[in-house]
Amino acid sequence: MISLAHYLGGLFLGWSLGTNDSANVFGTAVSSRMVGYRTAVVLAALFVVLGAILQGEAGIHTLSQDLRRDTGAAADLLSESDLRLQRERARTRAIVVSYAAAGTVTFMSLLKMPVSASQAVVGAIVGADLLRGQVDYGGLGKVVACWLGTPVGGIFFTFLFYYAFRSLLRRWSPSLFTYDPTITVLLIVSGCYGAYALGANNVASVSAVFVGDGMLTTRQAAAYGGLAIAFGILTYSKPVMMTIGTGIVPLDSFTAFVVVLAHAVTVHIYALIGVPVSTSQAVVGSLIGIGIIKGAHTINYQRLGGVIMAWMAAPLIAAFMAWTALFVVRMLRG
Amino acid sequence: MFAFGKNKQLMAMLDQYLNVASETMDLYSDTFGYLLKNGFDRRFEVLVQKTKQSESNADDMLRQIKMEAYSKSLLPETREDILTIIEVIDQVPSKGRRITIMFSAQRTRPPDAFDKEFIELLRLTRESFDWLVQATRSCLGMSTGSIQDLARKIDNDESLGDRLERDMISRIFATDAPVGEKLLQRDIVEKCGSLIDMCERAMDRVMILKIKRHI
Numbered sequence: 001m002i003s004l005a006h007y008l009g010g011l012f013l014g015w016s017l018g019t020n021d022s023a024n025v026f027g028t029a030v031s032s033r034m035v036g037y038r039t040a041v042v043l044a045a046l047f048v049v050l051g052a053i054l055q056g057e058a059g060i061h062t063l064s065q066d067l068r069r070d071t072g073a074a075a076d077l078l079s080e081s082d083l084r085l086q087r088e089r090a091r092t093r094a095i096v097v098s099y100a101a102a103g104t105v106t107f108m109s110l111l112k113m114p115v116s117a118s119q120a121v122v123g124a125i126v127g128a129d130l131l132r133g134q135v136d137y138g139g140l141g142k143v144v145a146c147w148l149g150t151p152v153g154g155i156f157f158t159f160l161f162y163y164a165f166r167s168l169l170r171r172w173s174p175s176l177f178t179y180d181p182t183i184t185v186l187l188i189v190s191g192c193y194g195a196y197a198l199g200a201n202n203v204a205s206v207s208a209v210f211v212g213d214g215m216l217t218t219r220q221a222a223a224y225g226g227l228a229i230a231f232g233i234l235t236y237s238k239p240v241m242m243t244i245g246t247g248i249v250p251l252d253s254f255t256a257f258v259v260v261l262a263h264a265v266t267v268h269i270y271a272l273i274g275v276p277v278s279t280s281q282a283v284v285g286s287l288i289g290i291g292i293i294k295g296a297h298t299i300n301y302q303r304l305g306g307v308i309m310a311w312m313a314a315p316l317i318a319a320f321m322a323w324t325a326l327f328v329v330r331m332l333r334g
Numbered sequence: 335m336f337a338f339g340k341n342k343q344l345m346a347m348l349d350q351y352l353n354v355a356s357e358t359m360d361l362y363s364d365t366f367g368y369l370l371k372n373g374f375d376r377r378f379e380v381l382v383q384k385t386k387q388s389e390s391n392a393d394d395m396l397r398q399i400k401m402e403a404y405s406k407s408l409l410p411e412t413r414e415d416i417l418t419i420i421e422v423i424d425q426v427p428s429k430g431r432r433i434t435i436m437f438s439a440q441r442t443r444p445p446d447a448f449d450k451e452f453i454e455l456l457r458l459t460r461e462s463f464d465w466l467v468q469a470t471r472s473c474l475g476m477s478t479g480s481i482q483d484l485a486r487k488i489d490n491d492e493s494l495g496d497r498l499e500r501d502m503i504s505r506i507f508a509t510d511a512p513v514g515e516k517l518l519q520r521d522i523v524e525k526c527g528s529l530i531d532m533c534e535r536a537m538d539r540v541m542i543l544k545i546k547r548h549i
């Protein structure tokens with residue numbers, strides 16, 4: 001029963017991540033009608049699974065080892081029954097964290113707000129730890145650092161790519177019959193790259209816990225997490241896509257391409273240096289970069305304020321949900 | 335690569351359409367010029383029919399382009415912009431055809447006293463339409479040429495045409511002709527003059543597309 005709840009929790013978390021974060025890779029292309037919604041979700045789902053399977057294992061391995069260390073630190077000093085009790089508690093905690101984070105991200109998807117699933121997970125872990133009185137404040141510091149660092153990375157790469165590609169295009173000066181298919185191909189390729197990076201980076205948040213628990217192998221967990229994210233992309237990713245594509249800054253074909261590429265490179269570079277970051281925060285940073293280039297008046301500040309509020313609210317909501325759920329579980333168990 | 339090939343086909347169709355539209359405007363000029371010189375006769379009716387046929391061919395091509403444009407790999411915004419420009423351009427030969435049919439059906443000849451002015455108006459119209467076609471080709475990447483320069487030239491022609499039109503209307507109303515006759519003559523002048531205004535409006539659309547696509 002607990003195992004089923006555990007698997008469903010992972011599926012729910014993967015699904016919610018797919019509904020929210022996938023919007024970032026094709027949101028600008030879909031909302032500006034450069035790529036069809038159906039094409040975009042199929043490609044995003046496919047490349048998320050590929051990214052999860054081909055490059056997600058390293059993240060799962062690292063995270064699952066951390067989880068094993070947490071639960072197994074005092075294993076030698078405990079009796080068999082105490083060890084079983086500790087493992088059951090850890091599993092319950094993991095289930096609660098999954099549901100709390102997934103519920104938060106789903107709620108934000110319903111509000112059409114892009115948020116960070118990994119930060120919702122961190123928020124839920126902090127909420128659960130608060131009840132135990134064992135909070136790792138280092139995790140909180142990381143969340144705040146990512147809130148600032150990821151959008152700045154997005155803005156930086158947007159400036160870099162915007163001026164580099166503009167200079168190239170001005171020299172080339174193609175006719176619109178050549179330019180249109182070229183920019184569409186570039187948008188699709190950069191979107192697929194973004195989806196691949198999303199799968200590689202975020203699958204660990206969804207399914208590393210199963211490896212830590214000994215329920216799945218690393219490869220199985222990568223496939224399970226990737227498929228769960230793909231399921232979210234295929235079923236309910238349009239609302240957040242529209243927020244990303246049209247809500248913050250109006251985009252044309254060229255700026256849409258720059259945004260997708262800049263956010264994908266930002267996420268990939270952070271992953272390479274070992275910091276898992278939010279694709280939502282990277283893409284919003286890129287959109288702000290376009291807003292700065294085109295003129296501050298082009299930015300929809302009301303919508304941007306809403307997005308930033310959602311970023312801050314997501315970990316807090318997840319923490320509250322996890323704390324409450326664990327409290328109820330404790331009360332029920334006496 | 336397939337997408338690039340499909341777009342080349344659409345580009346060829348647009349080029350062909352612009353040629354047919356230019357031919358229609360040539361026929362409009364010939365028909366009008368012939369009427370001013372020779373009046374109503376069989377040859378005039380043949381020219382009216384030729385203008386009508388050429389414009390009808392242009393319309394058929396326009397319909398084909400609209401259908402083709404949706405199956406090609408153009409961005410939706412580009413597709414809408416191109417179709418809008420072509421539709422606005424198409425209004426010029428359409429109006430030219432309607433004017434020749436009006437002369438043929440009503441048997442109303444432009445006033446004799448203004449032959450020189452009408453010939454000049456026809457020249458300005460033909461010239462403006464040529465520049466509009468050149469600018470469209472340049473904007474779509476089929477040829478090179480400064481769109482701004484062409485827009486300036488059309489603007490000059492439009493001012494000259496307006497001045498001619500105002501002058502002709504003032505002179506019409508200064509005559510002792512019956513009021514009905516004066517109104518009929520003014521209508522002819524306004525209809526002929528409107529073609530240059532239409533060229534200028536179409537040119538504005540071309541300029542907007544050019545500005546929108548400037549990176």
